[in-house]
Amino acid sequence: MEQAASPFDLLRTTLSKEEGRAEILDAAAEAFMQKGFAATSINTVAGVLGCTKGRIYYQFESKSDLFFAVHREAMLMNINAVSGIANSEGKPLERLSRMIRAQAMVIMTRLPFQRASAQGLELHLAGSTTAEQREVLHSLVVMREQYENIFVDVVTEGIQCGDLRSFDPKFAVKPLLGALNWMTVWYRAAPGETEEHQRKIADDMADFLLSGLAASS
Amino acid sequence: MEQAASPFDLLRTTLSKEEGRAEILDAAAEAFMQKGFAATSINTVAGVLGCTKGRIYYQFESKSDLFFAVHREAMLMNINAVSGIANSEGKPLERLSRMIRAQAMVIMTRLPFQRASAQGLELHLAGSTTAEQREVLHSLVVMREQYENIFVDVVTEGIQCGDLRSFDPKFAVKPLLGALNWMTVWYRAAPGETEEHQRKIADDMADFLLSGLAASS
DNA sequence: GTCTATACTAGGATAGAC
DNA sequence: GTCTATCCTAGTATAGAC
Structure with missing residues (x-):
């Protein structure tokens, strides 16, 4: 929705919002699986992705x-x-x-x-x-x-x-x-x-x- | 073990350590069931028992x-x-x-x-x-x-x-x-x-x- | 044994630079 | 959109009175 499919998509180097979310979701699922909800911090998830909290809090409220x-x-x-x-x-x-x-x-x-x-x-x-x-x-x-x-x-x-x-x-x-x-x-x-x-x-x-x-x- | 069974047990008003633990265990199980591990604090458990953290930390390390x-x-x-x-x-x-x-x-x-x-x-x-x-x-x-x-x-x-x-x-x-x-x-x-x-x-x-x-x- | 008071910090969440 | 810096509360854990 954020970014309509276009021929130029092939040239895109950044991810659409949807894709960005999906990537975080994968990392989060992995972290929750390995450590459980309580022991997983937002930093843990960020660590899996090799980024910082900022990215996650941009997409998710909490x-x-x-x-x-x-x-x-x-x-x-x-x-x-x-x-x-x-x-x-x-x-x-x-x-x-x-x-x-x-x-x-x-x-x-x-x-x-x-x-x-x-x-x-x-x-x-x-x-x-x-x-x-x-x-x-x-x-x-x-x-x-x-x-x-x-x-x-x-x-x-x-x-x-x-x-x-x-x-x-x-x-x-x-x-x-x-x-x-x-x-x-x-x-x-x-x-x-x-x-x-x-x-x-x-x-x-x-x-x-x-x-x-x-x-x- | 802390307190051997004796005829005077009938007169006891305080709980043995074993009994004290059991009571805490019941309350903790109840709390964990209702709120889950992450959302349950030691205070929550104490609240169920109507006592304070002190009692729980006396019996359990963490x-x-x-x-x-x-x-x-x-x-x-x-x-x-x-x-x-x-x-x-x-x-x-x-x-x-x-x-x-x-x-x-x-x-x-x-x-x-x-x-x-x-x-x-x-x-x-x-x-x-x-x-x-x-x-x-x-x-x-x-x-x-x-x-x-x-x-x-x-x-x-x-x-x-x-x-x-x-x-x-x-x-x-x-x-x-x-x-x-x-x-x-x-x-x-x-x-x-x-x-x-x-x-x-x-x-x-x-x-x-x-x-x-x-x-x- | 249980309470009150207090120390301590992990980690959730936000603001603002870039 | 992501990062850095910072705030801040909740909640673990401890010390010491009773």
């Missing part, structure tokens, strides 16, 4: 603001990854399986953002936010609900058509997303991690969640 | 120290809840089912501690801890591994006897515990929550994790 932006980015990735599949052709069970695998892949490939997002839930409760931030915070909660509802809807469909067992859909989604989100805790890319390996993990997650751990007797 | 103690307490609860079942009689599948339900119950009944414990993983990565704290931190990691291994062992048994599907046990435990730990995020005791209701949730968790979401065709 540390919380920065964190919220990272969190929001993660939610957008998630919604983006699964909503297309949810609305596509195919049986609910098959769509759900693809959604699980897609979500697992996003978690593994965009780990810093996803990890921040998982931490983020902690901050939803922190009362120490200003009135205007409360609005952003609320939008984040809404996004998370929307995201969760994408799953709830497909699960509901699946139950109706007999593909899925008759759990309460609202409930069933909790352990489902819980198992996925918890990946942010244990997953570490192995040195030279291949996409094949990641796909294997994603497949196993879907298999586990859909068919369970017990042998069908 | 805020991190206090947090570690809460975390440790949570891990002890967990190990305590499942290890007995793991070592009891019965088929692995049945023991695993009971372990899942027991763990779910602990999470619901001791939510503040469990929530702190779930947050805690974040801090394992924060490099900003002193050398002596690093030791405590390490013991916490070890405890978590021990705890996880209790599940791994039972799952391994279950696979060997054909009760469970042939996942890698180390892997299978991740979504299993992930789904359980994620309860700390969504579970809130409903007003007038009954134990029956909690047991229903625990049962559903076990059912979901062992039999999966898909209908057995």
Whole structure:
């Protein structure tokens, strides 16, 4: 928006505001992942970028603001990854399986953002936010609900058509997303991690969640 | 240890050091749950207890120290809840089912501690801890591994006897515990929550994790 | 053992140069 | 737009009274 695309873009040496923000977001996500919210200072983030606070405070009002932006980015990735599949052709069970695998892949490939997002839930409760931030915070909660509802809807469909067992859909989604989100805790890319390996993990997650751990007797 | 049990205990009006610590731990767990680690100050915790910082700093060296103690307490609860079942009689599948339900119950009944414990993983990565704290931190990691291994062992048994599907046990435990730990995020005791209701949730968790979401065709 | 008072500083945030 | 310099509060931690 700040800078319309033009043939001269190729000559640009400075970043647009959007790009500048994105770069900060990456650095912040990385820092939050490694040190956690409390132990990460704005200077830490600046350090990752090789710049000073000034640049960050030009784009973000506060540390919380920065964190919220990272969190929001993660939610957008998630919604983006699964909503297309949810609305596509195919049986609910098959769509759900693809959604699980897609979500697992996003978690593994965009780990810093996803990890921040998982931490983020902690901050939803922190009362120490200003009135205007409360609005952003609320939008984040809404996004998370929307995201969760994408799953709830497909699960509901699946139950109706007999593909899925008759759990309460609202409930069933909790352990489902819980198992996925918890990946942010244990997953570490192995040195030279291949996409094949990641796909294997994603497949196993879907298999586990859909068919369970017990042998069908 | 500070104060041996004696007949005169009934007359005591002051708390033993152990009891004093426990009370602080409860208050701290509550505060960490409500505001998160970053937003919780030592004063916040003191406020919950209706005392001042002095009392807390008499028992705990630092805020991190206090947090570690809460975390440790949570891990002890967990190990305590499942290890007995793991070592009891019965088929692995049945023991695993009971372990899942027991763990779910602990999470619901001791939510503040469990929530702190779930947050805690974040801090394992924060490099900003002193050398002596690093030791405590390490013991916490070890405890978590021990705890996880209790599940791994039972799952391994279950696979060997054909009760469970042939996942890698180390892997299978991740979504299993992930789904359980994620309860700390969504579970809130409903007003007038009954134990029956909690047991229903625990049962559903076990059912979901062992039999999966898909209908057995 | 707990309180009051106080020291100390990390780090969030802002102003103004460039 | 980014940097340098500075302000300033919140909150950790300690010393010493009681």
